[in-house]
Amino acid sequence: MNPNPKLHAWIAMCGYCSRREAERLMLEGSVKLNGRVIKNVAERIHPGKDKVMVRGKLLSSQQAHEYWALNKPTGVVSTVNDPDGKPTVMRYIQSKARLFPVGRLDEDSEGLLFLTNDGDFAYTLTHPKHGIAKVYEVFIKGTLSNTQLRILREGVPLKDGVTQPAEVSILNHEQGNTHLQFVLHEGRHRQIRRMCANQNIEIYTLKRVSIGSVSLGSLAIGRVRPLSSEEVTALLSEA
Template identity: 45%
Template sequence: MTTATDSKTMMRLQKYMAHCGVASRRSAEGMILDGRVKVNGEVVRELGTSISPESDRVEVDGTLIQTAADHVYMMLNKPTGYITSVKDNFGRPTALDLVRIDRRVYPVGRLDYDSEGLILLTDDGALTHLLTHPSHEFEKRYYVETDRLLTDTELAKLRDGVDIGDYVTQPAFVERQKGKGLIVGIREGKNRQIRRMVEALSANVKRLRRLSIGPLELGDLKSGAWRHLTPEEVAALKALQ
């Protein structure tokens, strides 16, 4: 196997693949061992292989991979009435319908059709894996408005963890807001989890808006609008691992 030697910047092959968003480093190692990776046209099966990102040509399953600098990272303030999928079999509008960009990006995680707020969109597979894998727990915060005023005792139950039918939730951050509003922070991603937590108290969610994903905050981004992440925001998300 031949790699360039005229560059001062050398990187382990699996690390380079992770930086390019192909997969997590561990998954990249499996791809190498399976013979799916070529460097300069030659199949590489050695995990200790180092390459030059500037000079070497790396292919996975016959496709040339790009460096992380070419990835796109965006935040969207999703309104209600949109699903967080690339397409919908029932013809409902998707979050991607709100984004006008000449790149194929994907939502990281999900946000209910009836919910609104922060969604991360990217083509970085490694970051997507980091943010969605169950072993990487970090807090997501939501503004939640219920159909009735919850008592202090009920809020304590949310903080301690509640039985939502097939699962007992982990302790949540809960802070009372004006009227029937709450700020709720959770570190899990069960389907419709916050709605089910409130329903376990014999109440219902009237409005649910995601405010943050780890260090990434929605801020004053208008409903339906999107923007690119700053380099600092991207670095903060990658530092979650």
């Protein structure tokens, strides 16, 4: 790591929030460096010398990192707080650390989601350049045509560009409907739902079953478990 990291990266490393959220806090004027409000997201600091405050709280990088896996239920949003009062993933974990979700899993979807206070870990797992594989099981109405399956695999034209090639396979058929498996290496907002909508495919359920080498296993819906040090190391090595 650079001995003089960027301020937003250091805030994330302290476990206060993600890098993206730290940038937002800087732009809104909530971050002070040695008593001065800093809005320049390129600002660098001298750890151990400079004093950083976020919303009046003095930060320190000397804290233990925590890593948790949650089997997120549907009807729950993947944020720390929700302005509309919707239930968030934070209701399922008891910790004194300032945790935040790693990436997103939309409200209508369920499955594996990580929570941590390690900003570098979150950055590594969510940045597109690292391409961590995420596996989803999707139950759709009816069956797929060969053309639909080919387009899902090769790339779907969306408003934010054509999707990267995806591994899409048919797991089984049930009462005229179809179970699919998607393996994605990018993480666009509601990507699978938008891919399917583009091809007029109706989704009944969507569940994320693994991220990198970590899978849901027997973790029940609404339950959490700590990630082992071996799992954390393996995830970082896959980036």
